[in-house]
Amino acid sequence: QVQLVESGGGLVQAGESLTLSCAASGTGFSRYDMGWYRQAPGKQRELVATIAVDGVREYADSVKGRFAIARGRNTVRLQMNSLKLEDAAVYYCNAFSGGRSYWGQGTQVTVSS
Numbered sequence: 001q002v003q004l005v006e007s008g009g010g011l012v013q014a015g016e017s018l019t020l021s022c023a024a025s026g027t028g029f030s031r032y033d034m035g036w037y038r039q040a041p042g043k044q045r046e047l048v049a050t051i052a053v054d055g056v057r058e059y060a061d062s063v064k065g066r067f068a069i070a071r072g073r074n075t076v077r078l079q080m081n082s083l084k085l086e087d088a089a090v091y092y093c094n095a096f097s098g099g100r101s102y103w104g105q106g107t108q109v110t111v112s113s
Contacts, residue, residue: 002026009107020078022093032097034076038089
């Protein structure tokens, strides 16, 4: 089982940058594909970026070229650059492996004009 704790959210102005971190505890972190998802008010949760065990990265079209996902020993980071108003949401970290999926509690990102 994996426990996930996100941090790094906050209030930024459009065009600024923010880095989200996800700290993982438990066993077998290295065997999990990791991802960041987000959910804005009134909208469904959507994929932002994923990084597989083998390091392959995927991004939503809306964040390509602006966001970057990376994983470390027990962490996953999401570097967010050139933030837009529409990036505002609660961001969730996810770990997935063999049909098991774990979520963090989320961290709020607010973008002001």
